[in-house]
Amino acid sequence: MSILRVTDLDVRYGQFRAVRDVSFNVEQGEILAIVGANGAGKTTLLRALAGANPVKAGTVQLSGTDITHMPSHLRVASGLALVPEGRKLFLDMTVEENLKLGRTVGRTGDWTVERIFETFPNLVKRRHSATGTMSGGEQQATAIGRALMSNPDVLILDEVSLGLSPLVVDQVYASLDGLLKTGTTIILVEQDLSRAMAVADRVICMLEGHVVLDSPMGETTREAITAAYFGTAPQGEHA
Amino acid sequence: MTNILIQAVLLGGYYALIACGLAFMFQVMRVINLAHGSLAVVSAYAVWSLSDTFDMSPFVALLAVVPVMGVAGWLLQRLVLERAVRGGELLPVLSTFGLAIVLDNLLFQQFGADTRSLSPMVGDLSWEAYELPGNIYVGKLPVYILIAVIVIIGGLDLLLKRTALGRQIRATATDPDTAGLVGVDARRAAGIAAALATMTVAVSGAALGLRGTFDAYAGAPQLLFAFEATIIGGARSLWGVLAGAIVLAVAQSVGAQIHPQGFLLGGHIAFLVVLFIRLALKGKAPLRLAGIAQLTRKGAAQ
Numbered sequence: 001m002s003i004l005r006v007t008d009l010d011v012r013y014g015q016f017r018a019v020r021d022v023s024f025n026v027e028q029g030e031i032l033a034i035v036g037a038n039g040a041g042k043t044t045l046l047r048a049l050a051g052a053n054p055v056k057a058g059t060v061q062l063s064g065t066d067i068t069h070m071p072s073h074l075r076v077a078s079g080l081a082l083v084p085e086g087r088k089l090f091l092d093m094t095v096e097e098n099l100k101l102g103r104t105v106g107r108t109g110d111w112t113v114e115r116i117f118e119t120f121p122n123l124v125k126r127r128h129s130a131t132g133t134m135s136g137g138e139q140q141a142t143a144i145g146r147a148l149m150s151n152p153d154v155l156i157l158d159e160v161s162l163g164l165s166p167l168v169v170d171q172v173y174a175s176l177d178g179l180l181k182t183g184t185t186i187i188l189v190e191q192d193l194s195r196a197m198a199v200a201d202r203v204i205c206m207l208e209g210h211v212v213l214d215s216p217m218g219e220t221t222r223e224a225i226t227a228a229y230f231g232t233a234p235q236g237e238h239a
Numbered sequence: 240m241t242n243i244l245i246q247a248v249l250l251g252g253y254y255a256l257i258a259c260g261l262a263f264m265f266q267v268m269r270v271i272n273l274a275h276g277s278l279a280v281v282s283a284y285a286v287w288s289l290s291d292t293f294d295m296s297p298f299v300a301l302l303a304v305v306p307v308m309g310v311a312g313w314l315l316q317r318l319v320l321e322r323a324v325r326g327g328e329l330l331p332v333l334s335t336f337g338l339a340i341v342l343d344n345l346l347f348q349q350f351g352a353d354t355r356s357l358s359p360m361v362g363d364l365s366w367e368a369y370e371l372p373g374n375i376y377v378g379k380l381p382v383y384i385l386i387a388v389i390v391i392i393g394g395l396d397l398l399l400k401r402t403a404l405g406r407q408i409r410a411t412a413t414d415p416d417t418a419g420l421v422g423v424d425a426r427r428a429a430g431i432a433a434a435l436a437t438m439t440v441a442v443s444g445a446a447l448g449l450r451g452t453f454d455a456y457a458g459a460p461q462l463l464f465a466f467e468a469t470i471i472g473g474a475r476s477l478w479g480v481l482a483g484a485i486v487l488a489v490a491q492s493v494g495a496q497i498h499p500q501g502f503l504l505g506g507h508i509a510f511l512v513v514l515f516i517r518l519a520l521k522g523k524a525p526l527r528l529a530g531i532a533q534l535t536r537k538g539a540a541q
Contacts, residue, residue, distance in 0.1 A: 052416055072420050073425070076422035081420075081421075081422075082420050088414065090410050090413050090417075093406070093409065101418075101422075102422070104403065104407060
């Protein structure tokens, strides 16, 4: 059975339909990459899954339970955690305080503050620093760690590489590597197509709120994804 | 002069007691609760009624009133503030202003124009004093009030900085949406924070009744002093509010030394000077000015 089942999802900002009739399933342990141009509705979709944006129509089921209209904190308690775009750390709190906040819902599991520091060794010396004073890479690691502290079944990563230098992105993905192998179900939005193709089992491409491509990574090509990305014939490199 | 300063610090303790709840609400929920003074008077009447009816000590009555006011604060958050905050910065100010008018007039309807005091119910405590070297006498009650405010501010400070609930409240204060995304029940955290704030209001209401007299419309001056102390001290830290309250009380006392009518004026001048310095330094005027405009109107309505 699919761990996450999204059916005919419709999310609006006022009159604007940011996500239109989106349906897809995610299997246990799968890594799903969502790609698409800016404004395609990726972030809106993820925020709707996490409960941060209200759903106009359609349903979201997590492990068979309907969570369409569940408040976000209860979704975390049910095992769905989002690392939001732009990290959204509590900047006046320390790394440790941010991490401890992540365990508010009290789900049992392997993740502890100490294990987060093992996974992201660059945070160790920053343990008691206010996160507002840290570099982008350290902040991103803290944001991922904070989400992991809730021991999620489904982890959603929204543009973890946004605003980071390529070198730091490599570091973040290197530390995510262990996580990717633990069997946690992961949905990630990634602008770097090569990277998305390297880590994900499946890819969904969005265009103007619709899903225009949904395929296992092995059965599609860079050209097919690029074509879907622009909604046209292949045009070479994307922005 | 030493005597004046010592007495002013003790008076500042009382101002800090009323101000800490107001500052806590502002810090945590970004809400200026203009019903704050009226809620203190409601608490004072509640303590007075219990003591009067059951012939009990006001301190025992206060133990019963604190949790009741906590529930009232939680309801205030759920029924009024939570909705008002969604309407922008000004709406909570307006709705709590309205609530203050309703509360004041309900109290007037119920208790009439007679002034009440809790001091006859505590026997000698209302005039007992400690003698300090240099022929200085400090009242026991103001000392107790100062101790109470230090304990309350210290407790709230520890709660915010050291406990899981405190982290949840701070997270909710900074960004309720993101707090929800990391699993914090933001409504619950805000409700608890409001309850804590009104529990401190209950204590300040009892202090109001013990220090002197109060009537149904005594809320506005309490709110004014609390507001001035908060602005002088800066709403960021509760210890700052204590410092601001002491500065306010010292300014009032010095004002009273200069001219018999100078008590309030001295406080207002200190408040305005600090306010304009802050505005000049930060250039962030709208929210505070909105609060001042409301206070002025409240004063004029008296």
